[in-house]
Amino acid sequence: MSAELKALDVSIMGREFRVACKEEERQQLLDAVAFLEKRMREVKESGKVVGTERVALIAALQIAHEFLSTRVSGGFDLGEFRRRIATMQETIDRALSEQDELF
Template identity: 60%
Template sequence: MKTATTMDVTIMGREFRVTCPDEEREDLLQAVAYLDKKMREIRDSGKVLGSERVAIMAALNIAHELLATRKRGGFDMEEFKRRIVHMQVALDAVMPEQDKLF
Protein backbone atom coordinates (compact mmCIF):
# COMPACT_ATOMS: atom_id res chain seq x y z
CA MET A 1 0.00 0.00 0.00
CA LYS A 2 1.31 3.42 -0.94
CA THR A 3 1.67 5.98 1.81
CA ALA A 4 0.79 9.60 1.22
CA THR A 5 2.16 12.79 2.69
CA THR A 6 0.36 16.05 3.21
CA MET A 7 2.58 19.01 2.46
CA ASP A 8 2.34 22.74 1.96
CA VAL A 9 3.33 24.19 -1.40
CA THR A 10 3.45 27.79 -2.56
CA ILE A 11 2.21 28.98 -5.94
CA MET A 12 2.41 32.69 -6.75
CA GLY A 13 2.90 33.56 -3.11
CA ARG A 14 -0.12 31.59 -1.91
CA GLU A 15 0.20 28.47 0.20
CA PHE A 16 -1.77 25.31 -0.53
CA ARG A 17 -1.92 22.02 1.31
CA VAL A 18 -1.78 18.98 -0.96
CA THR A 19 -1.50 15.25 -0.46
CA CYS A 20 0.55 13.00 -2.68
CA PRO A 21 2.15 9.55 -2.53
CA ASP A 22 5.56 9.67 -0.85
CA GLU A 23 7.30 8.35 -3.96
CA GLU A 24 5.88 11.22 -6.05
CA ARG A 25 6.87 14.04 -3.69
CA GLU A 26 9.76 15.24 -5.84
CA ASP A 27 7.60 15.14 -8.96
CA LEU A 28 4.97 17.24 -7.22
CA LEU A 29 7.57 19.79 -6.12
CA GLN A 30 8.86 20.01 -9.69
CA ALA A 31 5.32 20.46 -11.02
CA VAL A 32 4.62 23.17 -8.44
CA ALA A 33 7.84 24.99 -9.34
CA TYR A 34 7.06 24.76 -13.04
CA LEU A 35 3.47 25.96 -12.62
CA ASP A 36 4.59 28.79 -10.33
CA LYS A 37 7.19 29.88 -12.90
CA LYS A 38 4.67 29.83 -15.77
CA MET A 39 2.02 31.70 -13.78
CA ARG A 40 4.51 34.36 -12.67
CA GLU A 41 5.69 34.85 -16.25
CA ILE A 42 2.11 35.40 -17.40
CA ARG A 43 1.26 37.69 -14.48
CA ASP A 44 4.45 39.70 -14.91
CA SER A 45 3.73 40.24 -18.60
CA GLY A 46 0.86 42.48 -17.49
CA LYS A 47 -1.40 41.20 -20.24
CA VAL A 48 -3.58 38.96 -18.05
CA LEU A 49 -5.32 40.08 -14.87
CA GLY A 50 -6.72 37.87 -12.11
CA SER A 51 -5.34 34.67 -10.62
CA GLU A 52 -7.95 32.47 -12.27
CA ARG A 53 -7.18 33.84 -15.73
CA VAL A 54 -3.45 33.53 -15.10
CA ALA A 55 -3.97 29.87 -14.09
CA ILE A 56 -6.00 29.19 -17.24
CA MET A 57 -3.40 30.82 -19.48
CA ALA A 58 -0.65 28.84 -17.76
CA ALA A 59 -2.63 25.64 -18.35
CA LEU A 60 -3.05 26.52 -22.02
CA ASN A 61 0.66 27.24 -22.40
CA ILE A 62 1.61 23.99 -20.70
CA ALA A 63 -0.86 22.06 -22.87
CA HIS A 64 0.68 23.69 -25.95
CA GLU A 65 4.17 22.66 -24.79
CA LEU A 66 2.90 19.12 -24.27
CA LEU A 67 1.40 18.91 -27.74
CA ALA A 68 4.55 20.34 -29.31
CA THR A 69 6.64 17.77 -27.46
CA ARG A 70 4.30 14.99 -28.57
CA LYS A 71 4.67 16.05 -32.22
CA ARG A 72 8.46 15.92 -31.89
CA GLY A 73 8.22 12.37 -30.56
CA GLY A 74 9.59 13.17 -27.11
CA PHE A 75 6.44 12.21 -25.24
CA ASP A 76 6.52 10.25 -21.97
CA MET A 77 2.92 9.27 -21.14
CA GLU A 78 3.62 8.33 -17.52
CA GLU A 79 5.39 11.63 -16.84
CA PHE A 80 2.51 13.43 -18.54
CA LYS A 81 -0.05 11.69 -16.31
CA ARG A 82 1.92 12.53 -13.17
CA ARG A 83 2.20 16.19 -14.15
CA ILE A 84 -1.51 16.45 -14.99
CA VAL A 85 -2.47 14.93 -11.63
CA HIS A 86 -0.16 17.33 -9.81
CA MET A 87 -1.48 20.32 -11.73
CA GLN A 88 -5.05 19.24 -11.04
CA VAL A 89 -4.29 19.02 -7.32
CA ALA A 90 -2.75 22.50 -7.41
CA LEU A 91 -5.67 23.98 -9.37
CA ASP A 92 -8.25 22.29 -7.14
CA ALA A 93 -6.54 23.89 -4.17
CA VAL A 94 -6.59 27.36 -5.78
CA MET A 95 -10.13 27.44 -7.13
CA PRO A 96 -12.08 27.47 -3.80
CA GLU A 97 -10.04 30.48 -2.73
CA GLN A 98 -11.14 32.32 -5.91
CA ASP A 99 -14.78 31.98 -4.91
CA LYS A 100 -14.08 34.01 -1.77
CA LEU A 101 -12.89 36.95 -3.86
CA PHE A 102 -16.26 37.56 -5.50
Protein backbone atom coordinates (compact mmCIF):
# COMPACT_ATOMS: atom_id res chain seq x y z
CA MET A 1 0.00 0.00 0.00
CA SER A 2 1.56 3.26 -1.13
CA ALA A 3 1.41 6.21 1.24
CA GLU A 4 2.70 8.59 -1.44
CA LEU A 5 0.33 11.42 -2.21
CA LYS A 6 -0.31 12.36 -5.82
CA ALA A 7 -1.92 15.47 -7.22
CA LEU A 8 -5.34 15.07 -8.76
CA ASP A 9 -7.10 17.89 -10.62
CA VAL A 10 -10.86 18.00 -10.11
CA SER A 11 -13.61 20.38 -11.15
CA ILE A 12 -16.52 21.32 -8.90
CA MET A 13 -19.14 23.76 -10.15
CA GLY A 14 -16.79 24.96 -12.87
CA ARG A 15 -13.89 25.65 -10.52
CA GLU A 16 -10.69 23.69 -10.77
CA PHE A 17 -9.01 22.29 -7.66
CA ARG A 18 -5.84 20.30 -7.20
CA VAL A 19 -6.19 17.76 -4.42
CA ALA A 20 -3.57 15.42 -3.01
CA CYS A 21 -4.60 11.83 -2.45
CA LYS A 22 -3.16 8.35 -2.27
CA GLU A 23 -3.34 6.44 -5.56
CA GLU A 24 -5.52 3.74 -3.99
CA GLU A 25 -8.02 6.41 -2.87
CA ARG A 26 -8.21 8.12 -6.26
CA GLN A 27 -11.47 6.55 -7.43
CA GLN A 28 -13.17 7.18 -4.09
CA LEU A 29 -12.18 10.83 -4.30
CA LEU A 30 -13.51 11.07 -7.87
CA ASP A 31 -16.77 9.47 -6.70
CA ALA A 32 -16.98 12.00 -3.86
CA VAL A 33 -16.39 14.87 -6.29
CA ALA A 34 -19.17 13.60 -8.57
CA PHE A 35 -21.53 13.22 -5.61
CA LEU A 36 -20.75 16.70 -4.30
CA GLU A 37 -21.10 18.23 -7.77
CA LYS A 38 -24.54 16.62 -8.14
CA ARG A 39 -25.72 17.82 -4.73
CA MET A 40 -24.43 21.34 -5.28
CA ARG A 41 -26.20 21.54 -8.65
CA GLU A 42 -29.44 20.39 -6.99
CA VAL A 43 -29.13 23.13 -4.36
CA LYS A 44 -28.32 25.75 -6.99
CA GLU A 45 -31.20 24.67 -9.24
CA SER A 46 -33.65 24.97 -6.34
CA GLY A 47 -33.26 28.73 -6.78
CA LYS A 48 -33.32 29.34 -3.04
CA VAL A 49 -29.56 29.72 -2.55
CA VAL A 50 -27.32 32.19 -4.37
CA GLY A 51 -23.52 32.16 -4.51
CA THR A 52 -21.14 29.25 -4.87
CA GLU A 53 -19.94 29.36 -1.26
CA ARG A 54 -23.49 29.30 0.08
CA VAL A 55 -24.44 26.50 -2.32
CA ALA A 56 -21.41 24.50 -1.11
CA LEU A 57 -22.28 25.11 2.54
CA ILE A 58 -25.92 24.11 2.14
CA ALA A 59 -24.96 20.99 0.17
CA ALA A 60 -22.39 20.06 2.83
CA LEU A 61 -24.94 20.53 5.61
CA GLN A 62 -27.50 18.39 3.79
CA ILE A 63 -24.94 15.64 3.19
CA ALA A 64 -23.72 15.74 6.79
CA HIS A 65 -27.27 15.67 8.13
CA GLU A 66 -28.21 12.70 5.98
CA PHE A 67 -25.03 10.88 6.91
CA LEU A 68 -25.44 11.44 10.63
CA SER A 69 -29.14 10.61 10.68
CA THR A 70 -28.57 7.27 8.97
CA ARG A 71 -25.38 6.26 10.76
CA VAL A 72 -25.66 7.41 14.37
CA SER A 73 -28.60 5.15 15.12
CA GLY A 74 -26.65 2.08 13.92
CA GLY A 75 -23.80 2.23 16.45
CA PHE A 76 -21.74 4.72 14.50
CA ASP A 77 -18.40 5.77 16.04
CA LEU A 78 -18.86 9.54 16.27
CA GLY A 79 -15.29 10.09 17.50
CA GLU A 80 -13.84 8.40 14.43
CA PHE A 81 -16.20 10.39 12.23
CA ARG A 82 -15.00 13.65 13.76
CA ARG A 83 -11.36 12.65 13.27
CA ARG A 84 -12.00 11.81 9.62
CA ILE A 85 -13.86 15.08 9.05
CA ALA A 86 -10.96 17.00 10.62
CA THR A 87 -8.51 15.20 8.32
CA MET A 88 -10.69 15.94 5.29
CA GLN A 89 -10.98 19.59 6.34
CA GLU A 90 -7.19 19.86 6.59
CA THR A 91 -6.84 18.31 3.14
CA ILE A 92 -9.40 20.73 1.70
CA ASP A 93 -7.71 23.70 3.37
CA ARG A 94 -4.32 22.67 1.94
CA ALA A 95 -5.81 22.20 -1.52
CA LEU A 96 -7.54 25.56 -1.43
CA SER A 97 -4.42 27.36 -0.19
CA GLU A 98 -2.43 25.79 -3.04
CA GLN A 99 -5.16 26.91 -5.44
CA ASP A 100 -4.93 30.47 -4.13
CA GLU A 101 -1.16 30.47 -4.69
CA LEU A 102 -1.70 29.73 -8.38
CA PHE A 103 -3.41 33.07 -8.88
